[in-house]
Amino acid sequence: MIEEQICAYLRGKLLQARDLKILNFRRHTEGWSWETFSFDARWQEDGRELCQGYVLRKEPARAGVVGAYDTFAQFTVLKALEDTPVAAPRVFWYELAREVLGAPFFVMEKVEGEIPLPWAEGERGPFADAAAQQSIAHQFVQHLAHLHTVDWRAKGLAFLGVPEPGQGAALREIEKWQAQLDRVELTPIPLLRRALLWLREHAPLAPRVSIVHGDYRLGNFIVRDGRIVAILDWELVHLGDPLEDLGWICLRP
Template sequence: MALDAATVATVLAPVLPAPVTVERMAPLTGGASAETWSVDVTDGAGTAHGLIVRRGSGVGGLGLDARMESLVQRAAFDAGVPVARVVATFDGGYVMERLPGEAIPRRVLRGPTAELAGDCAAALRRIHTVGTVPGLPRLPAPEQLALLESLHRSAGAPVPTFELGFRWLRAHLPPPGPVTLVHGDFRMGNFLVEAGRLVAVLDWELAHLGDPMEDVGWLCIQAWRFGGAGEVGGFGSREAFSAAYGLGIDPGRVRFWEVLGSLKWGVICQLQSGAHLRGEVRSVERAAIGRRVAEAELDLLLSLEGKDA
């Protein structure tokens, strides 16, 4: 189904006063796996609405379909997580409110960030206490590791550094622990920030049930610091984040997930660029992401040594 003004108006007809008029549609950049549009509409009562239309899913079997993603986002909203309210769903996508703020990491890091670690930790604490969402997959560490290795093999381009990472991870699998809702992509770039405060957590396509320390480790990997000095997202210290999180952070489990996160980002880069090279999705952005495999290799080696770049 083509995403055009008529389609958007049809999707919104059951939830807004008729007639719904689409005033503007603009594609948004920054997401390499999902199609995202900023849309302005006016309903039959003359009220203007700023909305986001999102459709598509993750890459290589890593992401939820749009219906499941919208259900998770609704559950998070109902639990008080800072997230946009879902307005409507349709075949292959959903519509949410458009919130103010900046998501581009380097712009966020140029502004005030003193409160951001506390805000993100509080949001993550709420996410990890949402509870289960029917139909959401459970992805413990062994299954994630096996899936990641399978996806890497499917790329058809062996990377010796990745092989070293897989070996280390197999030898350091953490014992079973708490299982919670995991955002799966909790990082800079998926935070909407205004005046140094967290407005919303974006992009729930990688949500699943699993180890809550996965989200903490992912936030801490080098790829998501964007030149910032803080070990947590480029903006905060581990100590400040842990204190604000308040549910207890296991450094050993976090390290495992940091190593896996660095490797996972490298494999995702492979998959993104592979889709472009095979002609499945023609995208300059995906082609450019392929060049970041080398960066992921360096980050992986440093994380294996317990070092930061």
């Protein structure tokens, strides 16, 4: 059913396409919140056969693990990064109308490659040797540096919410995560409440404000031929302290 709905949507976007078909349709189950589908579209246009791989990401019916996500924010940030050195997947269309697939969604390119998964036991993947590991690590840090130096004002991304100077970025994140705890806490967790109080009392000063990925880690990028070709999972993207991404990397495997 949803495959037919997506095909009809593409026909409305690819107006010159004839005999459009969807191939290799797959519903992904790796994610913990979004509904994600990948497929190839094949069609005839001006006497030529064309094929393009797509990924469609749809908002979940309910709030995710960390609350509601904003497809428009994610789409807009990815669009803004297209002409930068950041390996962001190219995006094509954003759809707000819920009558199309039941929830807002956007469509981006399908990037071929391998996703190193930190929880896959015995997984070596692109880290077959020390040289490959060092190369990927260097690229991983380089892409993050590129992201943190993008001029978000010039890209029109102030709508993400600009934190107040000083402790503003840290305090806003603390408030966000406290709200999430309030939403999901079934029984009191005193240690977490105490941790939030400590963080509020010791909120660091942000050196500057940048685009923050929010979940920059192993498992959220695609490698092909020894190169990082796409950074994934931008649902937590926001403006804040660039050291937030660095701290998250240090805590994650």
